[in-house]
Amino acid sequence: MRFALSDDQLELCSAVRRLLEDTCTPDAVRAAWADAALAGGGPGGGDGTVPAAWGALAEMGVFGVCVPEAHGGLGMTDEDLVPLLLEVGRAALPEPVSSTAGVAANLLARWAPPALADKWLPRVAAGEVRVGVGFPPEGGGAPTVAQAAACDALLLFDRGEVHLVEPTAVELEPLRAVDGSQHLARVRWAPTPETLVAGGEQGAAATGEAFDRAALGAAAMLVGLSRRMLDMAAQYATERQQFGVPIGSFQAVKHQLADASLAVEFAEPLVLRAANSVAHRDPSASVHVSMAKAKAADAANGAARTSLQVHGAIGYTVEYDLHLYMKRAWSLAARFGDAAFHRRRVRAAVLEV
Numbered sequence: 001m002r003f004a005l006s007d008d009q010l011e012l013c014s015a016v017r018r019l020l021e022d023t024c025t026p027d028a029v030r031a032a033w034a035d036a037a038l039a040g041g042g043p044g045g046g047d048g049t050v051p052a053a054w055g056a057l058a059e060m061g062v063f064g065v066c067v068p069e070a071h072g073g074l075g076m077t078d079e080d081l082v083p084l085l086l087e088v089g090r091a092a093l094p095e096p097v098s099s100t101a102g103v104a105a106n107l108l109a110r111w112a113p114p115a116l117a118d119k120w121l122p123r124v125a126a127g128e129v130r131v132g133v134g135f136p137p138e139g140g141g142a143p144t145v146a147q148a149a150a151c152d153a154l155l156l157f158d159r160g161e162v163h164l165v166e167p168t169a170v171e172l173e174p175l176r177a178v179d180g181s182q183h184l185a186r187v188r189w190a191p192t193p194e195t196l197v198a199g200g201e202q203g204a205a206a207t208g209e210a211f212d213r214a215a216l217g218a219a220a221m222l223v224g225l226s227r228r229m230l231d232m233a234a235q236y237a238t239e240r241q242q243f244g245v246p247i248g249s250f251q252a253v254k255h256q257l258a259d260a261s262l263a264v265e266f267a268e269p270l271v272l273r274a275a276n277s278v279a280h281r282d283p284s285a286s287v288h289v290s291m292a293k294a295k296a297a298d299a300a301n302g303a304a305r306t307s308l309q310v311h312g313a314i315g316y317t318v319e320y321d322l323h324l325y326m327k328r329a330w331s332l333a334a335r336f337g338d339a340a341f342h343r344r345r346v347r348a349a350v351l352e353v
Helices: 007-023 026-031 051-060 078-090 097-111 114-125 200-239 251-279 285-316 322-334 339-351
Strands: 131-134 153-158 161-165 171-174 185-188 196-198
Touching: 007 051, 007 078, 026 322, 078 097, 078 200, 078 251, 097 114, 097 131, 097 153, 097 161, 097 196, 097 200, 153 200, 161 200, 196 200, 200 251, 200 285, 200 322, 251 285, 285 322, 285 339
Parallel strands: 131 153
Antiparallel strands: 153 161, 161 196, 171 185
């Protein structure tokens, strides 16, 4: 089976990349941080949103990719959305694009009662709402949601049930995070019959699919982030000189960049394969998602480490752009299951334990 992108998909990815280069600059990412000092300058006081980028993506139709045509969307699949999430990751856009266009759009289209789908899906397709997702941690307790305060709705999961909750009905406890543009918050809430989207066997199935899509979106964005960091490192290696020559001419630097780049190149096909499996409801979709997330997290951590080493001392400064992408990579690598969690899922499936 071939997982390479089609010409149409590549063209759309290029268009999204150009759009985000214009609307989601490093300064825009900095402005999304609440603490300007930690972001390395800027006005501070941000809420984790980049309205110009969100609006441009909405105008392009990105949020309607997985929304059925009957609800104003494009009626496409995860195979079409996931490549775009690579570009979202490359730009370090902190907006909840994956949870809105991927998780919420698919879950509401497949599992929500008709009245609820009719109410929310056209708004999702138009980019009029931001939807956050929160799963309870392994040990139980309240879920953690990125950009919860900026979202118009929250998809929350509780003991095999799916609930769509409006922010006014929850209590948010802000949390400190390595990536300040994510504006993480612990969400305390109580399920009610009015908020129920799916329960019973349907709720359990919907929860599993939603988690897989959330992890898949994170994996795709990690691949994009990895490429951005390595591009920055390679560019810096051609400019920084020692002993009268660019440091990129040293074999030690070349080998580090090549090894990190190779890990990213191996991760992307796993992400695209997982997108195909999720889109076609392959019985092994969860295993494929876990393989993709584990590999993408490892590749991103390796890309961050290598990029920091290539940059040297300047890479440790908050004024330099690199830290924006490294911190996003570290944050996403841990979200929706870290590499160790997903390896355990693969092992359990393969060994049937």
